[in-house]
Amino acid sequence: MTGSPHLAEGDTGLGATDCLANSLYGLDRWGHDLLSVTEDGDVGLINPLQPDHPHVSLPQIISDLKERGVHTPVLLRVSSFLESEIRRINESFAEAIERTGYKGSYRGVFPIKVNQQAQVIDRIVEFGRPFSYGLEAGSKPELVIALAHRLPKDALIVCNGVKDAEFIRLAILSRKLGFNTVIVLESAKELETVLEVVQELGEEPLLGVRVKLANQISGNWAESSGDRSSFGMNSDQLISVIDRLRDEGLLHCLKLQHSHLGSQVPDVNDVRRAVGEACRYFAELKREGVALTHLDLGGGLGVDYTGEKKATENSVNYSPEEYCANVVETVGYAMDEAGIEHPTLVTESGRAVVATSSMLIFDVLEATHYDAPTAPEPQEGDHHLIPDLAAVHGYLSEERLQECLNDATFYRDELRALFRRGYVSLREMARGEQIYLHLMARIKALAPKVETTEEVDAQLEKLADIYHCNFSLFQSLPDVWAIDQIHPIIPLQNLNTLPDRRVVLSDITCDSDGKVDRFILADGISPSLPVHSLPENEPYYLGVFFVGAYQETLGDLHNLFGDTNVATIDLRDDGGFDLLHEQEGDTISEVLSYVEFDPRDCVDVFRKMVDEAISAKNLKASERKLLMSAYRDSINGYTYYE
Ligand SMILES: *Cc1c(COP(=O)(O)O)cnc(C)c1O
Numbered sequence: 001m002t003g004s005p006h007l008a009e010g011d012t013g014l015g016a017t018d019c020l021a022n023s024l025y026g027l028d029r030w031g032h033d034l035l036s037v038t039e040d041g042d043v044g045l046i047n048p049l050q051p052d053h054p055h056v057s058l059p060q061i062i063s064d065l066k067e068r069g070v071h072t073p074v075l076l077r078v079s080s081f082l083e084s085e086i087r088r089i090n091e092s093f094a095e096a097i098e099r100t101g102y103k104g105s106y107r108g109v110f111p112i113k114v115n116q117q118a119q120v121i122d123r124i125v126e127f128g129r130p131f132s133y134g135l136e137a138g139s140k141p142e143l144v145i146a147l148a149h150r151l152p153k154d155a156l157i158v159c160n161g162v163k164d165a166e167f168i169r170l171a172i173l174s175r176k177l178g179f180n181t182v183i184v185l186e187s188a189k190e191l192e193t194v195l196e197v198v199q200e201l202g203e204e205p206l207l208g209v210r211v212k213l214a215n216q217i218s219g220n221w222a223e224s225s226g227d228r229s230s231f232g233m234n235s236d237q238l239i240s241v242i243d244r245l246r247d248e249g250l251l252h253c254l255k256l257q258h259s260h261l262g263s264q265v266p267d268v269n270d271v272r273r274a275v276g277e278a279c280r281y282f283a284e285l286k287r288e289g290v291a292l293t294h295l296d297l298g299g300g301l302g303v304d305y306t307g308e309k310k311a312t313e314n315s316v317n318y319s320p321e322e323y324c325a326n327v328v329e330t331v332g333y334a335m336d337e338a339g340i341e342h343p344t345l346v347t348e349s350g351r352a353v354v355a356t357s358s359m360l361i362f363d364v365l366e367a368t369h370y371d372a373p374t375a376p377e378p379q380e381g382d383h384h385l386i387p388d389l390a391a392v393h394g395y396l397s398e399e400r401l402q403e404c405l406n407d408a409t410f411y412r413d414e415l416r417a418l419f420r421r422g423y424v425s426l427r428e429m430a431r432g433e434q435i436y437l438h439l440m441a442r443i444k445a446l447a448p449k450v451e452t453t454e455e456v457d458a459q460l461e462k463l464a465d466i467y468h469c470n471f472s473l474f475q476s477l478p479d480v481w482a483i484d485q486i487h488p489i490i491p492l493q494n495l496n497t498l499p500d501r502r503v504v505l506s507d508i509t510c511d512s513d514g515k516v517d518r519f520i521l522a523d524g525i526s527p528s529l530p531v532h533s534l535p536e537n538e539p540y541y542l543g544v545f546f547v548g549a550y551q552e553t554l555g556d557l558h559n560l561f562g563d564t565n566v567a568t569i570d571l572r573d574d575g576g577f578d579l580l581h582e583q584e585g586d587t588i589s590e591v592l593s594y595v596e597f598d599p600r601d602c603v604d605v606f607r608k609m610v611d612e613a614i615s616a617k618n619l620k621a622s623e624r625k626l627l628m629s630a631y632r633d634s635i636n637g638y639t640y641y642e
Helices: 016-024 059-069 079-100 118-131 140-144 165-177 190-199 236-245 268-287 319-337 353-359 387-397 401-421 428-447 456-460 478-483 588-594 601-616 623-636
Strands: 034-035 044-046 075-077 109-111 133-135 156-159 179-187 208-209 254-260 294-296 345-347 356-366 463-469 490-492 501-506 519-521 524-526 529-531 543-546 565-571 577-583
Touching: 016 519, 044 059, 044 356, 059 075, 059 543, 059 577, 075 079, 079 118, 079 319, 079 353, 079 565, 109 118, 109 156, 118 133, 118 353, 118 565, 133 140, 140 156, 140 165, 156 165, 165 179, 165 190, 179 190, 179 254, 190 236, 208 236, 236 268, 254 268, 268 294, 268 319, 319 345, 353 356, 387 401, 401 428, 401 456, 428 456, 490 529, 519 529, 588 601, 588 623, 601 623
Parallel strands: 075 565, 109 133, 133 156, 156 179, 179 208, 208 254, 254 294, 294 345, 463 501
Antiparallel strands: 034 044, 075 356, 356 463, 356 543, 490 543, 501 529, 519 524, 565 577
16 A cells, blocks of 8 residues: 555646656656656657657557557557667677676577567567577477578577477477577476487487476566476486486487576576576586586566566566676686586576567546535435435544544445335435545545545545456456556556546456556555546547566457457657557457357358348348348457447
8 A cells, every 4th residue: 555545636746747657657667768758748658779869659659540540459569669678688698798708608589488479579580680589489389480480590499398299300300491499308208209209300409408496486486486396307307318318329419408497586686596506507417428508597587567676576676787697697607616618698588578568558438436526415305314424524624534434434334224125215325325425525635635544545445436448458468367467557648737536447348357456656556546537528548568478378358359459660760650560459250250150150140030030020121231230340340349
């Protein structure tokens, strides 16, 4: 809970527009280098590759896209954000290598599972080319994607995950085309399959071995590290794999050690500890005579979603530069100590590379208020609880705020009980509720001016408005639903005016889980989001940031809301933007076929029912066209509110 949950009416203690977005939403902490506020109070996109160029108004982009027929909800991918992150990680490693005198190089790979979309992978390959950046495949389909790209000749393709003979065959044969495809052995059993395929093809593989580290990292993904993680081998299994390879005369094929640190590692010292442990294995394997040349440290580089710079689930206490420096330094020292040549460093950072490059933008459809601007007068014959409620207005003051809140809630609850038992009419009840809601409006306005107790704050939080929004949490923000992921969310416009409402967000699905009620604000995590009253005749947009990692493919078809429209843009030097690619969201007909309905059959059945109704004279023949086009328009349209 963060201080007083409600904003004072007309309280404009804040000056510059930048200042409001920063002091209220903490934009400068989580959005720095990427987002700003324009003079008009719009969220602006900064080109991180050219930060001095004019910032591009995000609401302006959305309204331009709308003119071109791309409606909200829309997932916006910003190409320059992606390019900047790829440069950042590669250049940070290069810089740390240079500075510390590390003798090896860095060859990163992008783990395809984090965002498999063609538009994203194609760009990653393009932006990564100068750095010989490669790809990581965790499954056969992902390997098929990787092999459909022309990678630089010294880039890697690292194959992780469970592999069958077909997977292994393709990986080995791809080397004939010049790919450096490494098969990372996950288990002793997998080695047997590899040996069979090697026998069959008469070709040597490029091998890696996945070592399970005992070090457990903290955070949301703690389970993906340590003793009980599902992948990798322990020391005993490693020994048997090495012995087996030696027996088969293939030990020289084992070039890479893989030790995945986990995901979204919150504490940089966990990184150091885990890397240190990985180095010990590396040194021991070298001592065993394994010709290792590459040390792959997997994923784990975290994103500071909340900007708090803390070792917590949605934040990290380090920067990408610090991560790279620590990795290089730790490996350098460990190898020097063991008297081993510095290996080529590989990491498989996914989240940190793509998270910031996508944002979800949606419009607010309507508001449910839990207060009222005015109240009706009690009437002759009303139950006495109604004038009792109205009387609270008379003694409401800063000093008696809690008392008034208690009284009002008591009278309102009693009134509801009487209504249920039949002693109060619907009209009386409506009057009572309105009087109560008006009281709450006055209490919300007073609350910021006094020291409120936690109990009062909690009660007032329950009176936050609900903004009903045009998106599906299950389709577009699955981690918010599944693991309480926090993404920064802010209004895209009007940021030079102090917001006058507090809200929680509800999505368009009919599921009560489809809501967002944890927000990152400047002073911490809050159960409600400050926003403006909805404008009369114009859209009010909200943006959810840093959704480029994992969200797109993890999303599901709850209520059959499909993929949103997607637009990939590039920021221009003059403050405008270029639309690089547009992907129309799913139509209803598409989502129907995902669940095995044939849309043509649906149309046929509907048409038959229409014709039968005409035969039975329940429908005029002239109405046939109207019904059929209503059905067809729906089936061909967007699944979201239009
Ligand atoms: C998921 C995964 C990654 C990506 O992890 P991030 O935390 O997103 O960087 C890397 N390597 C392997 C083996 C993975 O399973």
